[in-house]
Amino acid sequence: MSDRSCEEIAGLLVDYADGQLSPEDSGKVAEHLAGCAACRAIVKGLHKSLELSNIIWQDNLEQAQNLPIPIAQTAAKRHWAGYAAVAAAILVFVTASVVRYLVRGPGEHGPSLAEIERRVIDEGTAAKLLAAAELLAGKSYANGLVKSQYRYIVDNYPHTQAAAKVKTLIQGDT
Amino acid sequence: MGAVCVDEVSKDCAARAEQRTGHRASQSNLLGVFSAELGRLKRIAAGMGLSSADCEDVLQDVSVQALKRAAEFQSRADCLRWLTTVTVNRCLMEHRRQRTFRRRAPEILRRRSAAETHPKPIEEWAIAAEELEIVRETLRQLDGHLLAPMVLSYFCELDSRGIAEILNLNQSTVRGRLREARMILARRLTQRGVEP
Ligand SMILES: [Zn+2]
Numbered sequence: 330m331s332d333r334s335c336e337e338i339a340g341l342l343v344d345y346a347d348g349q350l351s352p353e354d355s356g357k358v359a360e361h362l363a364g365c366a367a368c369r370a371i372v373k374g375l376h377k378s379l380e381l382s383n384i385i386w387q388d389n390l391e392q393a394q395n396l397p398i399p400i401a402q403t404a405a406k407r408h409w410a411g412y413a414a415v416a417a418a419i420l421v422f423v424t425a426s427v428v429r430y431l432v433r434g435p436g437e438h439g440p441s442l443a444e445i446e447r448r449v450i451d452e453g454t455a456a457k458l459l460a461a462a463e464l465l466a467g468k469s470y471a472n473g474l475v476k477s478q479y480r481y482i483v484d485n486y487p488h489t490q491a492a493a494k495v496k497t498l499i500q501g502d503t
Numbered sequence: 504m505g506a507v508c509v510d511e512v513s514k515d516c517a518a519r520a521e522q523r524t525g526h527r528a529s530q531s532n533l534l535g536v537f538s539a540e541l542g543r544l545k546r547i548a549a550g551m552g553l554s555s556a557d558c559e560d561v562l563q564d565v566s567v568q569a570l571k572r573a574a575e576f577q578s579r580a581d582c583l584r585w586l587t588t589v590t591v592n593r594c595l596m597e598h599r600r601q602r603t604f605r606r607r608a609p610e611i612l613r614r615r616s617a618a619e620t621h622p623k624p625i626e627e628w629a630i631a632a633e634e635l636e637i638v639r640e641t642l643r644q645l646d647g648h649l650l651a652p653m654v655l656s657y658f659c660e661l662d663s664r665g666i667a668e669i670l671n672l673n674q675s676t677v678r679g680r681l682r683e684a685r686m687i688l689a690r691r692l693t694q695r696g697v698e699p
Contacts, residue, residue, distance in 0.1 A: 343682040374689030379657060381638040382688065385604065386658045388611045390549035393558045457535075464538070465570070474570055 455491035552603030
């Protein structure tokens with residue numbers, strides 16, 4: 330087979346090996362390969378090199394998974410803990426508010442439903458912010474970020490359980 | 504309350520809080536996205552050939568950068584694209600510093616054969632080691648602009664559109680680079696006298 334026809338076919342070999350060609354182009358390549366050992370060797374090389382690359386990548390991934398990444402490990406462990414904290418904060422607030430609402434009736438100095446909704450949202454947001462800060466707590470490189478996150482929670486959500494927890498954390502530190 | 508329900512409550516709260524307060528909750532959401540996507544980011548870093556210690560360093564850097572930029576993302580998709588792009592760029596830095604694919608073929612094969620129930624005969628093992636070493640060396644020397652699409656496509660299984668977005672290229676450039684990278688690997692394997 331001539332070098333010229335090999336050059337023409339070379340641009341199609343990867344897509345051929347990956348099964349990405351139209352039936353028409355695929356037929357053209359197959360016809361060339363039937364008479365060209367050099368191009369057949371390249372197609373074999375395409376399959377083999379990808380198979381070997383995958384062995385190297387997979388081995389590297391297995392090694393990477395054996396070594397804990399501090400944030401990853403903490404995040405995985407605390408993922409549900411974070412959600413549970415959000416749910417618990419909301420549950421406590423909703424239960425207390427609804428009991429007050431039922432006992433006093435609407436408009437009798439208890440919080441309005443709109444107020445309850447606002448407070449529920451605040452409890453949820455503050456608890457999520459706290460869970461995020463806790464992911465990084467104890468990592469020296471993130472000390473500043475964690476402190477500013479704590480300040481943010483106390484300043485913006487002062488009446489939430491998360492803010493109360495932050496205050497005790499800060500007091501514990503000093 | 505079941506796990507799914509707790510998750511839904513949390514998501515709903517965050518979404519409503521964001522509607523009301525702008526980006527207040529985005530900092531925590533970003534970390535949520537980061538931890539949910541950590542497996543995928545780790546796969547990218549491993550595919551790019553980083554050692555486990557470098558992989559750890561890179562992902563820590565990315566998480567801290569993510570926290571600092573938390574307010575800038577409009578959507579989860581935005582945030583994901585950003586996390587992936589930054590991870591790839593950090594891995595490319597390590598690749599340029601020749602800190603990738605440093606584990607040699609015999610070590611990889613020893614680990615694999617320890618896990619196999621029927622180990623290969625010695626001659627087969629030697630051929631496999633030679634071939635694997637050629638591919639490892641080629642990946643190590645491959646220019647970053649070819650390595651990144653190769654890993655994202657064949658190891659992370661992204662399509663050329665996804666790769667184009669991450670690498671800020673057009674799709675035909677991505678496909679061209681994929682073909683170039685594959686041909687370099689295939690030719691290196693056939694030229695070095697090893698029967699593929
Ligand atoms: Zn040919």
